Structures are given as C-alpha cells and as structure tokens.
Amino acid sequence: MDADTQQAPPIPSPSLPATSTSPLPRRIFAVASPHSLGGTPMFQGSAGIMSHSVHAFASPSDLVMSAAARLAGAGFEVLQITPFTINFAGPPEMFERAFNTRLVVRDEPVIKPREGLTVGQFLDDPSTPLRGHIRTEGTAFADVLEGVALEEKRYEMQPSPFAPPTGYFLLRVPGDVSAACNADRVHRMGITGRGVRVAMVDSGWYAHPYFEQRGYRAAPVVLGPGAVNPFTDESGHGTGESANIFAVAPDVELLPIKYSPVNTVAAFHTAVGLQPDIITCSWGSNRPFALEAPDLALATAVAAAVAQGIIVIFSAGNGHAGFPGQHPDVISAGGANLDRDAVLQASNYSSGFASNIYLGRVVPDVCGLVGMQPRAMYIMLPVEPGDEIDLASAGGVFPTGDETAFDDGWAAFSGTSAAAPQLAGVAALMKQAYPGLTPVLARYLLAAGARDVELGFCSPVTTIHAGLPAGPGPDLATGAGLVDAHASVLGALYLRTLWGT
Amino acid sequence: MSLHQSQPASAQVVLRPAAGHAPGAAEVTAANVAQYLPQAQSAAAVQQAFRDAGFQTSELVGNSFSITAPPDRFEEYFGVRLDRDASAGLRALQEEGAAADELPLDRLPGWVAAPIQMVALVPPPDFGPTSYSGFV
Numbered sequence A: 001m002d003a004d005t006q007q008a009p010p011i012p013s014p015s016l017p018a019t020s021t022s023p024l025p026r027r028i029f030a031v032a033s034p035h036s037l038g039g040t041p042m043f044q045g046s047a048g049i050m051s052h053s054v055h056a057f058a059s060p061s062d063l064v065m066s067a068a069a070r071l072a073g074a075g076f077e078v079l080q081i082t083p084f085t086i087n088f089a090g091p092p093e094m095f096e097r098a099f100n101t102r103l104v105v106r107d108e109p110v111i112k113p114r115e116g117l118t119v120g121q122f123l124d125d126p127s128t129p130l131r132g133h134i135r136t137e138g139t140a141f142a143d144v145l146e147g148v149a150l151e152e153k154r155y156e157m158q159p160s161p162f163a164p165p166t167g168y169f170l171l172r173v174p175g176d177v178s179a180a181c182n183a184d185r186v187h188r189m190g191i192t193g194r195g196v197r198v199a200m201v202d203s204g205w206y207a208h209p210y211f212e213q214r215g216y217r218a219a220p221v222v223l224g225p226g227a228v229n230p231f232t233d234e235s236g237h238g239t240g241e242s243a244n245i246f247a248v249a250p251d252v253e254l255l256p257i258k259y260s261p262v263n264t265v266a267a268f269h270t271a272v273g274l275q276p277d278i279i280t281c282s283w284g285s286n287r288p289f290a291l292e293a294p295d296l297a298l299a300t301a302v303a304a305a306v307a308q309g310i311i312v313i314f315s316a317g318n319g320h321a322g323f324p325g326q327h328p329d330v331i332s333a334g335g336a337n338l339d340r341d342a343v344l345q346a347s348n349y350s351s352g353f354a355s356n357i358y359l360g361r362v363v364p365d366v367c368g369l370v371g372m373q374p375r376a377m378y379i380m381l382p383v384e385p386g387d388e389i390d391l392a393s394a395g396g397v398f399p400t401g402d403e404t405a406f407d408d409g410w411a412a413f414s415g416t417s418a419a420a421p422q423l424a425g426v427a428a429l430m431k432q433a434y435p436g437l438t439p440v441l442a443r444y445l446l447a448a449g450a451r452d453v454e455l456g457f458c459s460p461v462t463t464i465h466a467g468l469p470a471g472p473g474p475d476l477a478t479g480a481g482l483v484d485a486h487a488s489v490l491g492a493l494y495l496r497t498l499w500g501t
Numbered sequence B: 001m002s003l004h005q006s007q008p009a010s011a012q013v014v015l016r017p018a019a020g021h022a023p024g025a026a027e028v029t030a031a032n033v034a035q036y037l038p039q040a041q042s043a044a045a046v047q048q049a050f051r052d053a054g055f056q057t058s059e060l061v062g063n064s065f066s067i068t069a070p071p072d073r074f075e076e077y078f079g080v081r082l083d084r085d086a087s088a089g090l091r092a093l094q095e096e097g098a099a100a101d102e103l104p105l106d107r108l109p110g111w112v113a114a115p116i117q118m119v120a121l122v123p124p125p126d127f128g129p130t131s132y133s134g135f136v
Helices: A061-073 A092-098 A175-180 A184-188 A209-213 A237-248 A264-273 A293-307 A388-393 A416-433 A439-449 A485-499 B040-052 B071-078 B129-134
Strands: A028-034 A077-081 A086-090 A104-112 A116-124 A145-150 A197-202 A253-258 A278-281 A311-315 A331-338 A344-346 A366-369 A379-382 A410-413 B009-015 B064-069 B081-085 B089-093 B116-120
Touching: A028 A061, A028 A092, A061 A077, A061 A086, A175 A184, A175 A237, A184 A485, A197 A237, A197 A264, A197 A416, A209 A237, A237 A253, A237 A379, A237 A388, A237 A416, A253 A264, A264 A278, A264 A293, A264 B009, A264 B064, A278 A416, A293 A311, A293 B009, A293 B064, A293 B116, A311 A416, A311 A439, A331 A416, A331 A439, A366 A416, A366 A439, A388 A410, A416 A439, A416 A485, A439 A485, B009 B040, B009 B071, B009 B089, B040 B064, B064 B071, B071 B081
Parallel strands: A197 A253, A197 A278, A278 A311, A311 A331, A331 A366
Antiparallel strands: A028 A086, A028 A145, A077 A086, A104 A116, A331 A344, A379 A410, B009 B064, B009 B116, B081 B089
C-alpha cells in the first residue's frame, strides 16, 4: 500500500478550537498502539482502561516488533517499545506523509505554573474527533497499528487554593487570622483596606491559586536591585507572609518587592520609590549593642520614608535584637499566641527587649499572632510548591514537621515575620477609615486598641536576657499586647470625626 | 565560595550629609533625617559617575543609593577581590587576607570619592527569608 496515495476519509470536528498561528514543532513525539489483543482500540476515547482490563490493550509481541520495524523503515526514531505502545518521533512532514494527514496546532486554554489561566499549543489531526488522534486506516500501517496519539505538553499541577488538613491546632487564612485580629467586625463595617497600597519587601511573590480564588489584588512583582526571577519565590517567605495582610485587609493593593538578600537596603529604597501608604518588612539583623555600616543607610532610609508619611512596620525578631525592628520610627511587631481555648499568652518564639542602641526604645510596640517554640508552626500559609519553606517544613509529625507534603504549596509557619504583615493589614484598615493617618498616629492607635497579654514569656534575646514575662499593662514581652483591628479602627474613625479626612 | 559572574553584585553608596558632618550610629530618625541628607546636586553627579562606569544605580533614598554590576566590574573599579560568603554575603578581600564589608575609595576619582562616606557591602538579614531553613 502506498502511503502517499491513500487518503483517509475526513471526519468533521465542529467543537474543536480554531487552529493556531504557531508553527509546527520540528520534532514531534507520538505514541503508537499496535492492534490490541482485546479487539478494542486504545484510542477509542470511551474505552475504560483500568487495572482489571488493561491486559486487553496489550499486543502480540511479534506484532509490536513488526510495527516498530515498519515505523523505523519509514524514517521515524523508535524511542521505546512496551507490550502496549511504541513511542516514536519524527518531523511533522514525515507524520503527514506516513499517515496521509495534515497536522495543525491548536490554541487551547491551560493553567500554567506562575502564569495562571493562559493559552497552550496542542498538536492535532483535524480529520479525527479526538484531539491528538491519528487514524491508521488506509495507510501503510493499517495492518499493524490501530492508531497513533500525538504527545502533548503537560503542565505542572497547580497547588490547591485550599489548605490541607492537619492533625494539630493552627490558624488558617483568611478566617482564623482575621477573627483572631478582630478584623471581621471591621470588614462588616465596609472597611477592608480598599484604596490602600501596602508594599512588602521580601523574597518575592508567587501567584498562588489561593490569592486568585479569593480575588486578592497584587501588582506585578518589582525586582529590587540585584534580584532576579520576578515570577518565582524561591523561599516562599514573601508569598506566605503576604497572606497575613490579605486576611486582615482583603481589599488592599499589595506591591510585592523582591529583594536580593545581599541588597536589602536598595530593595527598601525601591519600595519607598513606589510611594505606598505602608511598607512592611518581615526580616532584619541581630543588633544587640551597635549598628554596622549598612545599617546606617537603612536607618536613614527608614527615617526618610517615615518623614514622608509612609507607615513602616518591621518584625521585632525571633530571639534577635532585631534591627530595624528597634529603630524608633518603625512600628515594631512582636508575637502573642492564641491557643485552641482562646488563651492569650506571649509567644516564646518572639523577641521583646529594651534597645541598647536607641535608649528608651522598647520593643515590640504591639503584637501579631505568632506560634510557640520550637518552630512556631502556627499559621497555614500558601507558598510556591517545592520552595525552600515547603521543603523545609514538610514531613514528620508536628512539631517536627508541619504534616504537609513537600511540594503541595502549603506550609505552617509564623514568627514575627507573620506579625508584621498582620499589623500592616490593620494599619491599612485604619488608613481607609482615616486617610490622614500618620505613622505616629498609627503606632498610637495600634497600641491603644491592643488586647493586653498577661501570661507567658517572650523568647530569650541573644546576649540581652533569658526571656521576659508578660504581665498586666504594657510590658517588654508583648508591648501593648495583641493587635485588635476593631478597637484600632474605631479610634481612627473617631479621629476622622474630630479632624475630618 | 567562588563568584558567579552571572550573579550580580550590589553595594550601598552612603553619601556624606550636606552639612559636612557624618551621622552618629543611632541618631537618624524621621525628626532629624533632613540634617543627614546629602547635597542633591553632588548626589546626582556621583550617581551619574557610577552609571558612566557601568553600574546600575537605584534611586537615592535618605543618604544612600545602591550600585549593581557583575562582580568583575566591582573588582576592576574598586581595585579589590570579592568573595561571596554564605552567611556574610559579599566581602572584599584585603591584601592581608582579611575580609571587609566596605569597599576602598582610593581608586575612585577624587571628586567622586569626596562626597562618599562609604560604599558598604550589605550582609543578608539574620532573620527572614534567608534564614528560614534554620528556623531561626
């Protein structure tokens, strides 16, 4: 039979998408099925191929070898032979000549990692109704092959927008974090952070389906000087911690700035350049007694930002004497822990201390929600699948591991890294309630509205103390206490009635 | 650790205040930051000098801006050898073998070096994304 002269009858396929303008690839991979022992072709579409029936789709070995030799004789590369299929490859014109057909590229919607819903290209033979299927009837291969399937590009699975279950108590975003920060009541007042721009300088931001599912708004990632890969968050830290902002203030506009870890000052500059209302930073250095050279530049940048009216929030530290968390102009975020029984105590993972550098400065100002030692696995947060945090926290039983998979895009963590964005969320709510909010007023209202923390000890802080107790009233362990969005926003609204917007 | 030339290096150029005196270690706050700001015209000139020398410069915020370039551009311009340390970040190797977190200014043209207080190599933070795997 001459493959060049035989013509397979065309079969209309009215529901298939239009062909693409993309060219055919130079090398096409395909899978051929020699005639199945059971008599039902593998590519019949509706065939239910399962473990109990798969034997019917095997082919006699001599037929398989004969088919492979026929493909090789036609010029194809035979890559793999199994009892069921033959994997082979060749240029598009070889396929078209051998199987008397015409191949096209179709554009179809796909969900790509880091790109979300977009368009992918798929090869097709338009004469068959099943996408990617090539018929063999009427060709030189009809007696050995029952059909051919064109391989297609597969995409990595997207992580679930829903957090996985765990066998221990933790907080989930957005609901638990919002409720524990007393933000739900504020949302029901119609105050959700709308119109407020929050810049977050961190490890980057991955467009996790969690954010898309809930309609949160994030601007494209801005790279700080020296940073690379705007679509990737290799750490997962920035992605996860940003969920704390949205939990408290779901309608803010997030401005993610990805830093190079050895060029943080410049990334902070980039954030200032975007002129946001609030900058939140969940990182810092341990500076128990003195600042170092780059700290002076960062201190000046922080001071300049606050002088411009930008509210700047930094984490106090997780056993560190955190800088810039102890700079007098920042709102310093400490940690308080709310357990399953709603008992509130100081987080023994979070820093509290009197600064030896800025005399009279006590840290923190106010607390967010933070877990306990040893690893503060307290808030289930979305991360980029397989990133550093996903890998590092996976495996084992709590508290050794967070009981999630290493590549599921979810991890349980907190630290004062979580507290800072929670405070940023509350500051955003206050800013919407009272647009005239200044950094000084924001710190005052956060502290004035906070829930006092009277139990527990903060973390030991390197070379300064071995842990300080929380007690009635403001204290070094927890500052003014756990942030209370409702109380602080009521304060902001009161200022609005006094002074207008 | 050897330097990958494809991985850019960055440093922070800290400028002297317009008033002439250097800021104290812990004095700069929003209330007094204006006293520590550099003279705008000389800041712009120094930024341009670095751009002309093949560095990318960031915006000036407060008293500093960053410069970014391949490591060999830094080594050539400042006359040092750089090394990347996993915990300390980028360091300048000195002749006696010690590592410094500041770059020397003596190879720079005098008018460029004059308004510069220091060119600092910024170490990674002690807590935050870069230290997560240690759960610090």
